[in-house]
Amino acid sequence: MSEPMVKAEGVHKYFGRLHVLRGIDLEVEPGEVMCVIGPSGSGKSTFLRCINHLEKIDSGRLQVDGHLVGYRQRGDKLHEMRESEVAAQRREIGMVFQRFNLFPHMTALDNVMEAPIQVKGESKAAVRERATALLEQVGLSDKMSGYPSQLSGGQQQRVAIARALAMEPKLMLFDEPTSALDPELVGDVLDAMRRLAADGMTMVVVTHEIGFAREVGDTLVFMDGGVVVETGNPRDVLANPRHERTRSFLSKVL
Amino acid sequence: MTETDTAEPVRPETIKAVPVRHPGRWVSGAIVLVLAAMLVHMLFTNPNLDWGTFGKYFSQKEILKGLVATLELTVIAMAIGIVGGVVLALMRLSANPMLSSAAWLYIWFFRGTPVLVQLIFWFNIKALIGDISLGIPFGPTFITWDVNSLVTTFVAAILGLGLNEAAYMSEIVRAGILSVDEGQTEASQALGMRRLKIMRRVVLPQAMRVIIPPTGNETISMLKTTSLASTVAFTELLKAGEDIFNANYKTIPLLIVVSVWYIIITSILSVGQYYLERYYGRGSSRALPPTPLQRLLRGNLTTFHRRPPTPAVPRNPEVGGL
Ligand SMILES: Nc1ncnc2c1ncn2[C@@H]1O[C@H](COP(=O)(O)OP(=O)(O)OP(=O)(O)O)[C@@H](O)[C@H]1O
């Protein structure tokens, strides 16, 4: 058996006195697409942000590809990683945000080229080729020289996906990538994600798109109140939720 | 679809109405015209203004030397101010309490004392520290310099103006940095970028849009504040003029010479600011209007003061409300 790509064991997270994650246990296998649903405030974004150490966990163990996130273990002691080490870990993990967060002062192409050049120190020519190909893949070959403010929300989010992929990550995190989009723009973004899943990318997707979860997801996780209430095959969970909380949530969103 | 939708649109008749009269505008216009005429008359007939002397000294060598010294002082003091301001702003925003309180203390002190006092202080620095020595702190010294040979009047002026400016610039830079959305830093972190690189490549370029306009203001203000250096015997533009009118008593014409030079440089700086703002505004949601030069080349100077009819940058029709 290969090692899981993500392995969370008893992960807790507090914001001050607010206990947001109350013991999360999860495993994501390489190539798996895990969709996470749950009511607002249940800690979905927080958990996702813990995976690439944008938030520090307060207890438990969180591993990505067999390595602790943000810490090194020496004997039975944990040592905090230096900034450079955390940055090196994050290079392997792509993240796509609800509000895109493209760099507004750079063109679409420059947005995609920025990190490989600045972080990995790759040559401009090689990166340009890869970035162009990525933007073509997400259907934006005619928008490369456009600035984010000149693109629609859907186009911006596809640039953001290309930007994350340009770092050639082994894991992609999506935090409600289509929630800020007009309904008619959602499809193009989901198509891009569907293609990525078909290419075998390991993905954790927080989403309200139940259809996408059913069709593309290998696993569906329902979170509520900082715990995983239910997890399983999306079709099973959606058709026959085992828990009352899952049932009542689904009855509201379906 | 009805036929009128697809047919060539017929423009409805334009309303023809008698415009509202504005008698007040005529009266106020007349008053302004009369006052302007009186001013022009005074400018040309008052013998004390002495335009002959103005012409004689406007491009005289001593004045031009003073002008160059003023420009040097402005550029170097602003350079110190901007670099120092960025460093101080980063210190204040740093998580290290030693750094942030040191920056706070610096800003508190330099904003709390008049710049003229600081200038005079630097001019008299010899009285405070005597000589500067290089060596091990509290241990033996290797080399010693005479402070007066290090801190010339030029250096005193630069230190006084530049260090004071850094305090003000740091607040401007800090406001600029804080104006950049936190999502930008998070996205950069998620891409594996490190703090300094995020600052240099992502945050500061965006902060520039907020930083440039007040910095232009500061530069123009600095140009004129350099005249304070005349009080510590540094020969800049004002001192050059003073030296001349102290000899020939033609005070007013020489003050006008000096003032006209300040106005000319200020005007040039304003144009420079306009183009810098355009550069750092690229990619902003509002379309950039063409520059005056572009308008000139297109030959439609008539729209000089109006917004251009079509945005210079084509916008995507499907831009949604974000
Ligand atoms: N930086 C923070 N500081 C303090 N509290 C926070 C912070 N971030 C999130 N929280 C709180 O943690 C809880 C969980 O937030 P989280 O964003 O993870 O929810 P979510 O499941 O993603 O919800 P949504 O569906 O609305 O995005 C919320 O109560 C939120 O107010």
Ligand SMILES: [Mg+2]
């Ligand atoms: Mg969320």
